[in-house]
Amino acid sequence: MELVERAVGADIGSAARAVITAAAAEASRHADDIIGTGPLPGTPEWEAEQGTDIPTQRTLAWHLLSLRIRLAAGLDGIETVLGLRFQGATWATIGKAAGMTRQSAHERWGARTTALLDPLGTGVPTTVADDDPSRAG
Structure with a gap:
């Protein structure tokens, strides 16, 4: 019983954080x-881009792909959504990657990313895209 x-x-807590980090x-x-990952800096391929x-x-x-993988693995994806929003991704694009509407994506992550x-x-x-669905007309 002692082991149980x-x-x-x-x-x-620390074990769960380690599993999330590894995932x-x-x-x-x-x-x-x-x-x-794209071409290495300084290469002709990099120069061409x-x-x-x-x-x-x-x-x-x-x-977007990383978000899809994280969600499919059961992770929340907030860090990825944060990066996407900072890059200018709209809630519609994030929602599409997550398999939900822009409104649902905003409801899930909007307050935390803001x-x-x-x-x-x-x-x-x-x-950050100015596309808050709650302000859409």
Whole structure:
């Protein structure tokens, strides 16, 4: 019985955080495998992409795929959504990746991303899309 008591009473906070961190790292690795990381700086391939929207599109696609993987694995994805919002991704795009409407995506992550992007209430960065569905007409 002592082992059972230890099992049901042990503090598992750090173990749970370690599992989430490992799962997030694995999601990132899979996103790298599927989308790719792009050419190395200084290479001819990298030079050819400079001045185009390819690096921005790759980053957006990578984060959207990472969000999909994280959600499918049962993770919340708030860190990825935060990065997507900072990059200018709309709630419609995030919702599409998450398999939900823009309204549902906003309801799930909107308040938390705003709190993280605007902790002092002075306004979110200008890169964040101004597309709050609750203000849509």
